[in-house]
Amino acid sequence: MDLALLRTFVTVHRAGSFTRAAALLGLSQPAVTSQIRTLERQLGRPLFLRQARGVTPTSVGDELAHKAAPHLDALVEIAESGLDDESSLRSLHLAGPPEFTTERALPALTQLTGEDGQGFALRASFGNAEEVLEGLSAGHHDLAISTARPRGGLFTASPLCDEEHVLVAAPRWAEQLGTVPLAHQDVQALESVPVVEVHESLPFVSRYWASVFDTQPTASGAVIVPDLRAVLACAASGAGLAVLPRYLCTDALKQGHLVTLHDPPVPPLRTYFLVVRTGTLAMPNIARAHEWLLRAAADWC
Secondary structure, eight states, rough: OHHHHHHHHHHHHHTTTTHHHHHHTTTHHHEEEEEEEEHHHTTTTTOEEEEHHHHHHHHHHHHHHHHHHHHHHHHHHHHHSSOOOOOOOEEEEEOOOOOHHIIIIIIHHHHSSSSSOEEEEEEEOOOOOHHHHHHHHHTEEEEOEEEEEEOOOSEEEEEEEEEEEEEOOOOOHHHHHHHSSBBBBGGGGGGOOOEEESSSSOOHHHHHHIIIIIOOOOOEEEEOOOOOOHHHHHHTTTOOOOEEEEEHHHHHHHHHHHSSSBBBOOOOOOEEEEEETTTTEEEEEEEHHHHHHHHHEEEET
């Protein structure tokens, strides 16, 4: 079986589209279509179901991808690392949410980038769950940290840690509200406080309100900044209340720049997953980073 056809097939399987696969491979869409048809004729079975937007693998297509993809990835790894210099560093590409990846994952992994002959060159990309999983599927990343557990057999996901969310504000807002932490029935008092969030839809505040108060916030965002570290800075400066991961605001709480407005019996949690393409843990650098992050995560949350 032609390895070029298998490479095209795996790229289409990961991209979910002939068009995206063609762009990744540097080929025309007709060329990709022709190669898939050739492979289907050789196997005597359809590999994809054509749909209005992209393609869906058949059961035969899924089985072939799960068998072939790890071996093709290994060949690419050999080609990229080279055979002449045994001490050359391999590259590890990590993707995840910017705040958690920056504050937690990258500091842990930099310990594996030393010059002991067994380290690797580290590359990082940031994005939301959909973006990092799409990049992992397309082969742009080796490891992904996601707040959503992926479905299907293309990925292997391991729970990494749970992140506790905390409702906080600067001390002046606590003084205005009176007794802090507020009792459960005092949720209406919070509606007078401006909201600092990462998006107009108030994803963190809405999730907290639904989980803790069984309702939705009525206030709109006063400050919208697409990074939780910026949310932290704005909240500490007095811009309004915010819902933040505890690991991100622990220092600000200890220093008195922020105070906790509410202390629910069961705090809202969000789970992070460490995700790889199925079969790629056979690669030493990915396996080492994967194991290292799982060990480090035991002390994070």
